[in-house]
Amino acid sequence: MSTSNPAPASRWIHVGVTLLRAVVAPRKLAYTLLVLLGVVMVTFFIRPPGDPARVLLGQRADSTSVAALRQKLGLDQPVPIQMLRYVQNLGRGDLGRSIATDRPVLDTILERLPATALLAVSSMILATLFGVLLGVIAAWKANSWIDTVTMSTSLFGISLPAFVVGLLMVLVFGVALEWFPNSGYIDRGLPYLVLPMITLAIRPLSIIARMTRSSMLDVLGQDYIRTARAKGLSYVAVFMKHALRNALNPVVTTVSAWFAGLLAGTYFIEYIFNWPGIGLAAFNAIEKLDYPMIQGTVLLTAVVFVATNTVADALYAVLDPKVRIQS
């Protein structure tokens, strides 16, 4: 703990500046770019095995149309040339054209980004609020029945894959109770957001709750908490002011790291709830082996993943002086 306690506003400005410095530090930035280059190389190879043109047109197609498609997709070039073209095009913001619709992949992605972002952000807010709340309650009443119930429920939340949680949601709240519609987009009304949002939130919520609990218990065992109690401060004051603030540091990192993970989760959720975001586009593309579309969505997710993780790392360093000094 720092001895000086700067005013809240200046503290956050300080955090922001340090964060910015950490993210755009030249070495860090160069390395991130190098990693992104590797990511691009991986996405380049996302295509059906063998000859993609042949796979797309089927075994019966005549060799002229296969050759024509091969040329159109640039598959007649040697692989290194193809890769170079791919990187060049990416540099110009060109993610290629969808084979199924012949539209630029970027257009489809931009069109569908708001739906995915809405789902991801609302889930993350839900997961953070309830996750921290449940974690704090579990730590406050550690080893009581409420702790046991919260922790064992969260074990389920961690263990169940998103698509199973989604189906159970549909089954219980959509079909049996008929509380919420089980398929469709928010443009038909707010209730359409409820089930996909909760489904997507379950896993991060469980993880955040467990994380908050264990972090709280860690902090509560520290000497300075005992000191604060010995000074005569009330348990509530110590819990809220001294423990919670420090305990939330690792939680902040988890939250930001999980936001990235959520984007992958949206794929399955969008598929189940027929939510017209990037994930649904990706799954439709997988069914048709529309690989430029798959490449585009995977690349976008990876880039967002890298960006949020970079911010999360930097945030951790800013919030935790111990990490800052080490690095």
Add this chain to the structure above:
Amino acid sequence: MSTRRETPTQLAWKRLRKNTGAMVGIVILLLMVLGAVAAPLITPFSPTTQILEYAVQPAGFRGSVLYRTNPSNPGAPSVIAVQDFAVRGDSVYYTDPAGEPYRLALTSLAGRDSTEWHARPLFLLGTDRFGRDMFTRLVYGMRVSLTVGLISQGIALLIGIVLGSIAGYFRGWIDDVVMWLVNVVWSFPTLLLVVAFSVILGKGYWQTFVAIGISSWVDIARIVRGQFFAIREQEYIEATRALGYGSLRTMFRHMLPNAAGPVVVLATAGFATAIIAESSLSFIGLGVQPPDPSWGQMIKDGYGYIALGTNWGMTLFPSAAMATAVIALNLFGDGLRDALDPKTSQR
């Protein structure tokens, strides 16, 4: 400290045994392994046997069937759904569930008398839309899930340990290259990477193992590298150098065993992730292909009925099976982590 000398493994086992959750996990896992191995003995049919007349039946359904010898596969007789039947001369006359009469030669039936070729088997969990026994497919699906977990983790361990060891031991540019690779793979959410590799490798059994395996080695590589970093400068490693041991011997005989604990814990967690990944893949139509049974595929098949509000079991049973497997693995993994590293047991 007791005066008796106990190996670290014995100590860990002692702690593990006191952990109720971990023990519950182990028992469930053992039962599952046993069930998967003994699948043909505990299931009434083969996982691909279709009895179309008995499609989409609820749990606990019993249906009358005749077994007919299958010349192409003597081990798995074909199954005929019947309403009732009578033996006259050398033939058996039967009516199918729709009431249509048929005749079959007695010699074509599998068995000597009606106690052998006729039965009213219990469809414990009902049937799917092809009239395949859900319980049978669930058990065989468990085989697939456990195999996927085992093989994909084997691949992940192999890549992770080798890359992690050489990065941690040699450091320098080798470490830089390995860490770059780790960071590249790290840049994709695991499930998405598995999907991507499945598109690259194509659909199928082996492709799924490999796709999951090559997506899940990074955690293992990082842990091994970290452990190697920590112990490389210790005296006993220096001693191996003084004794003139080769790098390989030092790495795998003297350094790796020290990293074994966290690696085992990670592999257990990875096993659970692999089960989830496999069923997610089959759920979206990649991965294990029909008619091979897989939990993800069964859930997808049942999903169509959920919207209709009928036959929930078709979704619930495979979901519950998967949840049980994953929770058992997580309980076991948590217990293992606490047992192997008592310092973190507060968490």
